[in-house]
Amino acid sequence: MSTAFPTHLTAVEAGQRLANYGSNTLPEAKPPSLFNIFLRQFISPFIYVLFAAALVSFFLGQHINGYFIFAVLLLNALIGTIQEFSAEKAANALKKMVPSYAYVVRDHKVVKINSADLVVGDLVKLVSGDKIPADICLCSHDELQVDESMITGESVAVEKSFSQRSAQPGAGQQKAAVDTENRHRFCYAGTVVMRGRGLGHVIATGEDTEIGKIASDVGQGQTKPPLLLRIETFTLRITYGILILIALIFMITLIRGDDLGSVFLLAVALAVSAIPEGLPAAITVALAIGMRRMAKVKVIIRNLLAVEALGSCTYIASDKTGTLTVNEMTIKDIYLSGGGFYRVSGQGLNPEGEISAVDHNGEVSRLELLVMAGLLANEAYLAPSGDGWSGQGDMVDVAFLLLGLKYGTDYQQSRKACPELGQIPYESENAYCASVNLYRGKNYLFVKGSVEKLLTMCAPDPALAGVSAAAKTMATRGQRVLGLAYTLVDSIDGKLEPLLHDLTFIGLVAMIDPLRPEVPAAVSECKRADINVAMITGDHPDTALALARESGIADQQMQAVTGEQLTQAYQQGRARFSLCIHGSNVFARVSPHQKKQIIDQLMHDGDFVAVTGDGVNDAPALTQAHVGIAMGLRGTDVARQSADIILTDDNFASIVQGIRQGRIVYNNIRKVIFLLISTGAAEILLVLFSLLFSTPLPLFPLQLLWLNLVTNGIQDVALAFEPAEGNELRQQARPPDEAIFNPLMIERVLINALVMGTLAFTFFKWQLDAGVAEDQARNLTLLLMVLFENVHVLNSRSEHLSIFRQYFWGNKFLLFGMLTAQGVHIGAMYTPGLRDWLALSPVTLEQWSMLLLIATILIVVDEGHKLYHKRFMSASRENF
Structure with missing residues (x-):
């Protein structure tokens, strides 16, 4: 150097x-200790209600109830602590990956x-x-x-x-x-x-x-992601409805003359049954799992919400260089303005190769001038490394350094022999860079940049007639084309921009940046997933169109929209601009400001947009989009700061895998919600039926607490670990404004809750009518509800896919949770003290098998609903 x-x-x-x-490194906030995380589990209105219930139980002399509630709260806090601590560790580990x-x-x-x-x-x-x-x-x-x-x-x-x-x-x-x-x-x-x-x-x-002094004085708080806030709002809305229902039940039971203490505890237990207090923790775990899974496919999440948001994308606006291509520029062709044409051999970051004349027309000296212009108007570095050569800086500049080596010129020696006297660094809005160097005893101003830009700076010359045609021919082959020019300057006083006129055009270079081999398949997957993919680049329209057709982004009839066309359409109003954007998937010679205009229009038209970018001028578009995706390898710091997601391999296929994982996370969140809401609704129906038919309560308050906070609490978080169902990228994109609790979930909740509640109450009343003691009837009914939960977890694994078409061993956490929940309940039947508190007693294998058979009816009903919904929706689409 x-x-x-x-x-x-x-x-x-x-x-x-x-x-x-x-x-x-800046001082970081000390991560919360296990003890602090444990204490946080008790900061919840629902927990306050249970604490109040425990205190009232002691006041009414029901010490067993009070102790049991405290025990359940402790167990719930331990489970929540483990979940949150694991999620915290995963998030901190991901911070170090970028x-x-x-x-x-x-x-x-x-x-x-x-x-x-x-x-x-x-x-x-x-x-x-x-x-x-x-x-x-x-x-x-x-x-x-x-x-x-x-x-x-x-x-x-x-x-x-x-x-x-x-x-x-x-x-x-x-x-x-x-x-x-x-x-x-x-x-x-x-x-x-x-x-x-x-x-x-x-x-x-x-x-x-300076920032370190500020950071040491300011604590770092963690903001909850909007998705989690929406879930908490959703939970509170359910709470208001349940409180009204509980008030009605409370009045009915009092009118019946039931004991005040039992009525109060029943109301609390119903509140616990109906309110999915474990939902926020389960969703946090689901998002954290999604973060870790995305990291494995080279997608790093900076914003927890982006895990789910990426799965909601309907439109991907992708950069070209490095995302769709491998970002290894190689100069393959040289065209000199005097008519000389040269071929360059070699590939990638390998200096082996040579420049061979196809038709040089005696322009060897101009070829040397072109090589020197590329070396000196250049900010890159190239050096041998352990496994070859490594380049630092813009890969276009690196390609010129490699061209110099193939020509036989060492760029380090050239920079020493031709000291730099002034420069204009490359900025994307300028589309050129310039450098003044002492070359052969004279001050040469070398300029390198887009052909269109340089031609406006050049003096009239008959030799320029063929330049545009040659550039177009090269671009249609998918090559990136740059021009080089020069002029002699006497002195440098101040800025160089006033000197950029009457330049002499040296020639063109055409370089290739091959399409990543996995991109066509990834684009095809996006289309199957109902996601539109567009290329937005500052490159030549013909170059962009050739690569877009090769990747599958554009068909043979589609034409590229240029920045000039976008400007004209924008001036004609939003409607015309929208038509212009939706008429193509290829946008070339686009300025950073126009990229932001495109994103804004797409969002206005109802798309959920993900944008890729790497430069400082991409920051507005990254911030504007629903999901900003920055390049981890070649992206600037400002782009990465503006983005929600960072690709550590700059690979478009990683975006597609990220979308797949995002859809998995969203589906798993819905599965947890479905499980918790439907089981809670079933328990409320069970109590309502008992009031309606004037029977004893099918389950005591403690039994309801056990059912919801212990047996079901072991299983619900396991759904967050559900793997892909396999059809995530074949589903239609979710409408951006669709609520989590959509009509399909409402249908499933009502049907499953009605089946569980009706069967459980019918069984309880049948036992009473058969002369079975109340305690034994409750014991069997409670076991039936536990089995319903076990079976219902299997139903919850997919909204559309039959459980018989799912890989049974796909989620070992879920299977372990099911067995543990059943094992804990059976173990409680044989545990002195605990079985007395819960009014449990052992059952025979015959009784257990009968209850399991009843519970499997829930599978039959849910499978029937899935089949009906599948056929009904298919018929609706065909009629439509």
Whole structure:
């Protein structure tokens, strides 16, 4: 690498300072202890009701009831603690899977390191999109603008300058005082580079930075995801309805002359039966499991809600480079403006290959000029690594470095021999970059960028007549085409932009970035899942269209929509703009602002949109979309901060797998809700029937508490571990505004609750009419309800798929939960003390088999409903 860097550290010095002063990390809030998590389990209105019930029980002299309620609360808290602690560990583990990186100069080389390994004195390179990793004193910059709103609260980016004398970096972990006059020469940790480039020394790391001082004074709170808040609201609404029902039951039982204490405990037990107090914990576990499963397919979740939201997508607006393609640019063809044409062999990050003339027309000197322009108007680095070569920087720039090696020119030597006198860094809104270098004794201004942009900067030349045609021919083959131009300048006074005119066009390069082999299958899966996929890129329309057709995003009749066409449509109004967007899946030469307009229109038209992006200018679209997806490998820090999800492999197929996992999570949440609500409704019906037919209560309050908080509580969370049913990507996308409690779930809850409640009461009354003692009738009825729960868990595994078509061993947690719930209840029949409290007694194998046979009726009914619904819906679609 070039040795022209300012003073910097060696790797040995950096290692010593890291050992002495510690890593560059901010103080983190101490994770809650197991004891604190345990105490949190008692912070709930439902728990308060049970506590009150226990106290009243003691007051009324029903000590057994009071002790049992406390025991149940303790067991419930232990289960919740284990669940929440596991979810917390999973979330913390995922945070470490997307580290932040920094480019530093060590041993005269630019290297990429983990930001945590930065030390005071390190020389750091900053580019647009970077999150600044530490407090830095700048020693050079080029139009550097930094968003410091997180520190100052000002939304306008700060332009850095050297107008004031700055503090010098020290060798220790102390930072010089920074006064207001010097702030423009300092960059602060956590702020974001919005534009330009910079080079500076680290003057403070970790908790000694400005943001570190703030972080040490502010505790970190955790906000519940909106999905969980919606569930809690849903639960409270159920509570209000149940309280009214309980009030009616309370009055009826009092009028009948029942004991006041028993009536009160019955009301509490009914409240516990009807209110799914375990639902928020089960949903948190389901989301945490979804996070871990997504991590296995290279999808890291930054926002817990995004687990479920990704599964709701109806439209994916995907970037091209690196997401649909492998992001390994290789220059394959060279066209010189004088007519010369060359082929380049080799592939990927391998410098082996050569440039062979197809028709050079004596333009060898212009070929050298093209190679030098590509090497010098360039910010990338290339170096051999253990398993080949590795490039740092934009992969387009890396491709030019490889071209230089194939030409026989070492870019490091070229940069030394041709010192840089000024530059215009590449920014996506400009679509070009430029550099002034001393080359062959003269000041050459080299420009590299989009062909259309460069042609507007060039002086009239007959040789340019064939450039556009050549560029179009290359683009139709799916190649990315860039142009290179130059001019001679006498002196450099101030900015370079005024010099970008009357350029001499050197030639074109066409590079390939192959489509990822798994993309066509992934796009096909999206179509089967009722998800529309679009490509939005700044590349040439013909290049974008060729890759879109190859991937299956576009058919042969579809044409690309350009940024210019979008501008015209937008000016004609929202209706025309909507027609323009929905008329194609390929958008090329699109600006970042237009990308945001597309996303806004799609959302306005009712789509649930996921967007991919990697640059600082993608941040508005990532924030605007329902789900923002940033690239983990090549994405800028600002893009990753703006996104809900990060792809650690930048692979479109990972998005599809993430959608699949998101749908699994949502389905599992519905399964838990269905199980808890339907069993609770069945118990309420059981009590209502007893009041209606003036029979003794089929189940005592303690038995209802046992049924809901113990036997069912063991099983419900196991549903959160349900694997894929296999048809997630063949289902239609869920309407974005569809409620969780949709008509299908309402049907299933009513049918299953009615069957369980009616059968249980009928059995209880039949036992009484047959002369069986009340205690024994209740004992058998309680066992029947436990068996109903066991069977109902199997029904809950799928809304549409028959249990006979599911892999029985697919969820071992569920099978273990079923056996445990049944085993706990049977064990209670033989446990002295516990069986007395619950009024239980052992049953014969014949009785148990009879009750199991009755419970299986629930499977027959639910299977019949699934079959009816499947045929009815199929017939409705055909008639429609």
